[in-house]
Amino acid sequence: MENTLQLVRNIIPPLSSTKHKGQDGRIGIVGGCQEYTGAPYFAAISALKVGADLSHVFCASTAAPVIKAYSPELIVHPVLDSPGAVHEVEKWLPRLHALVVGPGLGRDDALLKNVKGILEASKARDIPVVIDADGLWLVAQQPALIQGYRKAVLTPNHMEFSRLYDAVLRGPVDSDDRHGSLLRLSQALGNVTVVQKGERDILSDGQQVLVCSQEGSSRRCGGQGDLLSGSLGVLVHWALLAGPEKTNGSSPLLVAAFGACSLTRQCNHQAFQKHGRSTTTSDMIAEVGTAFSKLFET
């Protein structure tokens, strides 16, 4: 654990007065629909709290005013359900360092069709993508969308992992062999990085398997996965900028993912110390700064 945390420390860019706004990360979140506005908010604000300079949310038009009202810090584009959605997002892609696709996206076919186009456009531009929540639902329907894309990281929870595994490997997960199942899924997807969240998070790029057992808590409120995927959006960008020489030969994306898992669990631990059973994801987000310092700035 400690060795991998050191690798995460190596990828964190120093704060410097010579940098301009945007250099430490411009992150896009693709998600947010009529039902779910909290999830894209949690992901986008987490990206900012971890250290990105700008955080954009591309969401359905009904979700936009709600998300804007949660926070003046986010840039919110009400485009996902428009006929020109792909084009509207494509206009921003050259300025984005990473995309997080899925938090609060929902499963509406028209929206998912647009997201498919956005994913294809992102791949064509070599933009790193974190795929979570309903983005994973889309990938389970069409694994070819991310097959072999080495700049993708998937962050399934228990249910999402089973669904994805079943879709890609055409059989149920062997619950007695989590490591083997994870390796097989990552390899079958062409060495895409996969983070299986759970009591312990396990992560693989199809070659190496890492386990993150940073102490969290027993509190399982919704939204913790959104904090993880938003944080990972920034860390993926930083890791790719740093390159494998800073990660001692390990995959930069795997190191980034380990950082996001550790941070989320540490936020959960700290928030639980203060709030116990009433801990919510907003309490965890309030801990991002101190959790980050404790883990990565020692």
Ligand SMILES: NC(=O)C1=CN([C@@H]2O[C@H](COP(=O)(O)OP(=O)(O)OC[C@H]3O[C@@H](n4cnc5c(N)ncnc54)[C@H](OP(=O)(O)O)[C@@H]3O)[C@@H](O)[C@H]2O)[C@@H](O)CC1
């Ligand atoms: N505030 C907001 O706006 C939030 C919005 N969110 C958004 O909601 C959307 C749907 O996301 P999702 O995670 O609910 O997805 P889905 O695949 O339907 O799985 C749900 C089912 O899986 C199961 N299950 C889960 N874990 C399990 C485990 N360890 N072990 C066993 N079973 C387990 C469990 O089944 P159950 O216990 O109910 O039988 C559960 O009902 C997505 O857009 C997301 O971003 C969230 O981000 C939260 C905050």
Ligand SMILES: Nc1ncnc2c1ncn2[C@@H]1O[C@H](COP(=O)(O)OP(=O)(O)OP(=O)(O)O)[C@@H](O)[C@H]1O
């Ligand atoms: N049983 C557990 N014990 C400790 N930590 C856990 C446990 N299950 C999940 N976590 C942690 O909670 C975080 C989110 O994982 P979870 O499985 O809740 O994601 P999710 O279902 O996608 O969340 P969301 O509600 O945001 O969609 C991860 O950092 C994971 O390590």
Ligand SMILES: [Mg+2]
């Ligand atoms: Mg989730």
